[in-house]
Amino acid sequence: MKIKAIYPGSFDPITNGHIYIAERAAKIFDEVIVSVLINERKNGAFTIEERCEMARKSLSHIKNIKVDSFNGLLIDYVRQKKAGVIIRGLRAMSDFEYEFQMALMNRQLAPEIETFFIVTDPKYSYVSSSSVREIFHFGGTVNGIVPDIVFEKLKERYQN
Numbered sequence: 001m002k003i004k005a006i007y008p009g010s011f012d013p014i015t016n017g018h019i020y021i022a023e024r025a026a027k028i029f030d031e032v033i034v035s036v037l038i039n040e041r042k043n044g045a046f047t048i049e050e051r052c053e054m055a056r057k058s059l060s061h062i063k064n065i066k067v068d069s070f071n072g073l074l075i076d077y078v079r080q081k082k083a084g085v086i087i088r089g090l091r092a093m094s095d096f097e098y099e100f101q102m103a104l105m106n107r108q109l110a111p112e113i114e115t116f117f118i119v120t121d122p123k124y125s126y127v128s129s130s131s132v133r134e135i136f137h138f139g140g141t142v143n144g145i146v147p148d149i150v151f152e153k154l155k156e157r158y159q160n
């Protein structure tokens with residue numbers, strides 16, 4: 001039986017921390033879909049198309065990963081894709097409370113879907129998309145934190 005997993009998130013933009021989690025997930029599951037949330041209530045730094053493009057380019061080296069977007073409830077999307085697993089990355093204890101609550105809520109809504117946590121590499125434990133945007137915006141260096149394609153997009157967005 002092939003197991004398909006969904007790795008959902010805002011990915012605004014994708015970071016090396018996300019890529020690390022996606023790479024590990026791809027070794028465990030037969031197919032992984034990195035799915036960008038279309039959040040109508042929140043305008044991101046990048047459009048959904050830009051986020052998907054950055055994710056697609058930076059994950060193209062992994063054969064069993066696809067990139068997609070979704071709106072509405074995550075569990076509806078997981079069911080629609082006929083996937084059985086939701087992947088989330090954990091960086092620090094501070095992530096845990098929110099993640100735990102979300103996993104339990106999703107289980108309440110869809111008991112057949114499993115949330116699978118992957119712990120990040122310590123070198124990415126402090127990396128978040130929001131800190132990447134802020135550091136870049138104020139002229140700090142994001143080398144080693146984001147893939148080159150994201151670095152180029154950040155330059156386009158914040159240096160023009």
Ligand code: PNS
Nearest residue numbers: 008009010011037072073074075102105
């Ligand atoms: O990268 P993020 O912003 O931490 O990802 C959060 C995400 C997209 C996984 C979460 O907000 C989500 O699943 N949103 C879809 C709406 C939904 O299903 N909400 C109920 C979750 S308890």
